[in-house]
Amino acid sequence: xxxxxxxxxxxxxxxIATVSRILNNKPGFTPETKLKVLKVIEEIGYQPNGMARGxxxxxxxxxxxxxxNVSNMYSAEVLSGIEDAAHEDGSSVIVCxxxxxxxxxxxxxxxxxxxxxxxxxFASEMIKEPFYKFMQDVKIPVVLxxxxxxxxxxxxxxxxxxxxxxxxxxxxxxxxxxxxxxxCGDRNDLIAGIPRVEGYKEALQHSGISVIEDYIINANGFxxxxxxxxxxxxxxxxxxxTAIFASSDEMALGVLTTAHQKGIKIPDDxxxxxxxxxxxxxxxxxxxxxxxxxxxxxxxSAASMLFEMIAxxxxxxxxxxxxxxxxxxxxxxxx
Amino acid sequence: xxxxxxxxxxxxxxxIATVSRILNNKPGFTPETKLKVLKVIEEIGYQPNGMARGxxxxxxxxxxxxxxNVSNMYSAEVLSGIEDAAHEDGSSVIVCxxxxxxxxxxxxxxxxxxxxxxxxxFASEMIKEPFYKFMQDVKIPVVLxxxxxxxxxxxxxxxxxxxxxxxxxxxxxxxxxxxxxxxCGDRNDLIAGIPRVEGYKEALQHSGISVIEDYIINANGFxxxxxxxxxxxxxxxxxxxTAIFASSDEMALGVLTTAHQKGIKIPDDxxxxxxxxxxxxxxxxxxxxxxxxxxxxxxxSAASMLFEMIAxxxxxxxxxxxxxxxxxxxxxxxx
Numbered sequence: 053x054x055x056x057x058x059x060x061x062x063x064x065x066x067x068i069a070t071v072s073r074i075l076n077n078k079p080g081f082t083p084e085t086k087l088k089v090l091k092v093i094e095e096i097g098y099q100p101n102g103m104a105r106g107x108x109x110x111x112x113x114x115x116x117x118x119x120x121n122v123s124n125m126y127s128a129e130v131l132s133g134i135e136d137a138a139h140e141d142g143s144s145v146i147v148c149x150x151x152x153x154x155x156x157x158x159x160x161x162x163x164x165x166x167x168x169x170x171x172x173x174f175a176s177e178m179i180k181e182p183f184y185k186f187m188q189d190v191k192i193p194v195v196l197x198x199x200x201x202x203x204x205x206x207x208x209x210x211x212x213x214x215x216x217x218x219x220x221x222x223x224x225x226x227x228x229x230x231x232x233x234x235x236c237g238d239r240n241d242l243i244a245g246i247p248r249v250e251g252y253k254e255a256l257q258h259s260g261i262s263v264i265e266d267y268i269i270n271a272n273g274f275x276x277x278x279x280x281x282x283x284x285x286x287x288x289x290x291x292x293x294t295a296i297f298a299s300s301d302e303m304a305l306g307v308l309t310t311a312h313q314k315g316i317k318i319p320d321d322x323x324x325x326x327x328x329x330x331x332x333x334x335x336x337x338x339x340x341x342x343x344x345x346x347x348x349x350x351x352x353s354a355a356s357m358l359f360e361m362i363a364x365x366x367x368x369x370x371x372x373x374x375x376x377x378x379x380x381x382x383x384x385x386x387x
Numbered sequence: 388x389x390x391x392x393x394x395x396x397x398x399x400x401x402x403i404a405t406v407s408r409i410l411n412n413k414p415g416f417t418p419e420t421k422l423k424v425l426k427v428i429e430e431i432g433y434q435p436n437g438m439a440r441g442x443x444x445x446x447x448x449x450x451x452x453x454x455x456n457v458s459n460m461y462s463a464e465v466l467s468g469i470e471d472a473a474h475e476d477g478s479s480v481i482v483c484x485x486x487x488x489x490x491x492x493x494x495x496x497x498x499x500x501x502x503x504x505x506x507x508x509f510a511s512e513m514i515k516e517p518f519y520k521f522m523q524d525v526k527i528p529v530v531l532x533x534x535x536x537x538x539x540x541x542x543x544x545x546x547x548x549x550x551x552x553x554x555x556x557x558x559x560x561x562x563x564x565x566x567x568x569x570x571c572g573d574r575n576d577l578i579a580g581i582p583r584v585e586g587y588k589e590a591l592q593h594s595g596i597s598v599i600e601d602y603i604i605n606a607n608g609f610x611x612x613x614x615x616x617x618x619x620x621x622x623x624x625x626x627x628x629t630a631i632f633a634s635s636d637e638m639a640l641g642v643l644t645t646a647h648q649k650g651i652k653i654p655d656d657x658x659x660x661x662x663x664x665x666x667x668x669x670x671x672x673x674x675x676x677x678x679x680x681x682x683x684x685x686x687x688s689a690a691s692m693l694f695e696m697i698a699x700x701x702x703x704x705x706x707x708x709x710x711x712x713x714x715x716x717x718x719x720x721x722x
Contacts, residue, residue: 097524099500114481114502123467123666123683125460132458135484139491144498146449147482149470156474163479165434167449182429189432276670305670312672331458335611335640337647337672348458 055098064092076113076142113143115358116164116172120152124302125330126347127175130197133351134173141359143170150177158182165190171358173197173351178242179204193361195368197354198345199243207361207370209354211345213244216375217251220297220325220343223377225259228386229295229323232256233267235282235307237274237299244274248299248327267293271303279306287314294322294386301326301333304340308382319384329378338381346373390433399427411448411477448478450693451499452508455487459637460665461682462510465532468686469508476694478505485512492518500525506693508532508686513577514539528696530703532689533680534578542696542705544689546680548579551710552586555632555660555678558712560594563721564630564658567591568602570617570642572609572634579609583634583662602628606638614641622649629657629721636661636668639675643717654719664713673716681708 061068066085073080074089081089092098117134119127131147138145146169148160161183164172172187175197184204187194196208224232234252238245253263269285271278279298283306286296298304304326311318318324318338326333329344350373357368396403401420408415409424416424427433452469454462466482473480481504483495496518499507507522510532519539522529531543559567569587573580588598604620606613614633618641621631633639639661646653653659653673661668664679685708692703 093497094521099525112502113498121467122470123460123463125458125463128458128460128463131482132456132484135457135482139484144481144483144495144502146479147466147470148479149467149474160479162428163448167447167479186429190434276666302670309670309672309674331611332667332670335637335644335667336670337644339644 055096057098059096060089060092060098063096064089111170111362112168113141114146114167114169115143115355116146116148116160116167116169118148118150118157118160118164118172118174118177120150120175120177122147122149125332126328129330129347130175130351133348133353134355135351136348137352137355137359141355143359152177154180154182158186161186165192170362171195173354173358174199174206175354179206193358195354195358195361197350200370205367207357207368209350209357209371209373210243211350211373211375214247214251214254216327216343216345217248217297217299218255219251219375219377220327221252221255222259224295224297224323224325224383225255225261227295227323227383230261231267231293232295232297233269233286233291233293235269235271235279235296235298235303237271237278237303239268239270244299252297267291274300274303276302276306276309279303280310281306283307283310287316295325295383296322297325297327299327301328301330301340301342304342304382305332305336308336308338308340319382323383323386325383333378333380336382341380341383342378344376344378349373390431392433394431395424395427395433398431399424446505446697447503448476449481449502449504450478450506450508450690451481451483451495451502451504452510453483453485453492453495453499453512454510455485455512457482457484460667461663464665464682465510465686468683468688469690470686471683472687472690472694476690478694487512489515489517493521496521500527505697506530508689508693509534509541510689514541528693530689530693530696532685535705540702542692542703544685544692544706544708545578546685546708546710547582549582549586549589551662551678551680552583552632552634553590554586554710554712555662556587556590557594559630559632559658559660559718560590560596562630562658562718565596566602566628567630567632568604568621568626568628570604570606570614570631570633570638572606572613572638574603574605579634587632602626609635609638611637611641611644614638615645616641618642618645622651630660630718631657632660632662634662636663636665636675636677639677639717640667640671643671643673643675654717658718658721660718668713668715671717676715676718677713679711679713684708 061071150157171193179201198210200208236249269282271282326340326342329342333340333342396406485492506528514536533545535543571584604617606617661675661677664677668675668677695703
């Protein structure tokens with residue numbers, strides 16, 4: 053006969069309510085009781101029925117995370133933070149990869165709604181109207197991560213991209229650089245493109261340096277090969293610059309490789325600055341000076357905010373996470 | 388009034404069975420019908436109830452993936468393959484990160500059982516007795532990924548670690564190297580430790596080269612810093628070697644960095660070979676010669692095998708995935 057919650061309570065010598073609290077991660081029991089109950093559960097092979105319980109208390113203790121891509125280090129570090137926050141909350145994480153496809157995103161929103169997830173972290177992508185409309189209709193709480201929407205009132209976690217790019221550029225200027233190229237990923241990207249270019253321009257202007265449009269290279273993406281191609285362009289155009297600010301670490305690494313292949317020395321011939329502080333920024337030669345986003349903590353914060361929304365049913369404040377300059381070996385002072 | 392499946396069928400002018408097939412990713416409809424039905428579903432805001440459906444047909448269209456760590460590139464690439472296979476199957480992926488903790492692993496197994504997942508991919512970790520016993524009890528199909536069990540009959544997907552290490556060492560020997568150090572990660576690791584050391588030794592012996600135990604460096608892990616420390620050890624001990632085989636790309640990158648810091652030229656002073664072929668192997672300077680594991684395909688295969696087990700209720704054959712040598716710039720021929 054299949055063991056029931058009553059059997060567990062009886063054998064562990066506690067009330068059914070206590071077993072239920074333990075299973076539902078509600079407070080009100082000692083660690084010793086928890087250990088005892090979990091031991092009994094294992095001994096007698098009791099299986100709480102998550103789906104049936106979900107139907108009763110309307111919570112599935114599951115959240116969805118929507119990423120354009122899960123195979124890069126950016127997503128991996130963010131996901132690690134989300135997973136840890138979910139673990140602490142007693143929840144699980146469904147990971148959905150959209151390849152930035154509108155159709156695949158809609159499919160996943162439907163799947164997550166169908167699975168009755170308690171909430172969604174929507175990462176690194178703009179919220180389009182059908183997405184917002186759908187999430188409104190199904191009333192699932194959402195937090196944006198590394199994204200923002202001016203159209204729709206959704207709380208978000210991100211760094212201030214404009215300010216971070218400003219800070220990076222000011223750092224290069226403080227090191228004596230006046231002729232600074234910027235590789236801007238995708239210039240049409242409303243989140244990681246335009247604001248970073250604006251921050252770069254503002255830093256130059258505040259320092260009395262003219263903006264030269266030719267120094268801004270549109271790389272059409274933020275990947276390694278985009279950085280390689282942008283560095284080729286800088287070299288072919290013979291841009292008269294002493295420093296290069298790449299708006300992703302992957303692109304900065306592409307710059308380092310192209311430079312190395314052409315016999316150009318970093319940081320002697322050019323200083324190079326990245327953006328993100330992925331783990332690989334420490335693994336490059338030379339190690340990459342960069343603007344850090346606290347990726348793990350951004351993931352953790354986004355999930356925590358979501359759990360707060362789920363628990364209270366109320367909106368939460370958006371959070372701007374601190375960026376910081378990480379000084380390593382790819383930027384050289386210019387005397 | 389909440390719209391029902393009947394409303395969808397009526398408005399789309401198809402049968403209820405067709406709507407059901409479309410929602411359950413079963414065959415038997417044209418792309419046009421699917422499009423029409425999905426459009427109606429969106430228009431009238433119909434919400435199929437996944438949990439209720441799960442209770443009836445006993446399938447949740449969800450699988451769990453258990454990783455020790457999700458923030459490294461290895462897991463990220465494997466996860467990308469798993470997610471794509473799940474997407475094709477119409478299933479979702481719950482990601483669980485255990486930090487290699489026995490307690491956290493047991494907790495997640497319980498959570499996945501409670502959520503009635505259809506199956507589990509258990510990645511990069513040994514199956515311990517309580518894990519196996521639990522999964523047996525709850526009758527959830529499992530596939531091992533980059534892992535293997537001699538004790539328990541669980542199908543697996545992996546490369547042949549011993550053979551891959553053998554192939555890598557033979558490649559170095561073919562390039563004229565006779566004095567080859569091996570950095571072996573964790574020598575006590577039954578999966579990625581011992582077999583790779585054995586493959587290295589076998590290659591030397593088959594080539595008539597004596598094995599020198601001092602040339603085998605136990606790094607106590609497979610991370611970047613383990614490689615840095617191992618390279619320090621090689622230099623301090625003044626090992627008389629011309630090539631270094633690191634049994635992970637991250638460690639090989641640590642070797643490159645330490646070499647660079649000490650003014651040692653790779654591949655002129657030492658040839659360096661990695662293992663994995665992570666994306667970062669292409670991003671290093673020099674680009675890393677390595678033994679490739681087809682990580683994305685391994686993830687995809689593991690998930691496909693799991694879906695086959697779920698559909699048929701039968702065990703599937705384990706798969707040994709092909710490894711291959713990727714020649715880049717960190718190994719130099721020794722004349």
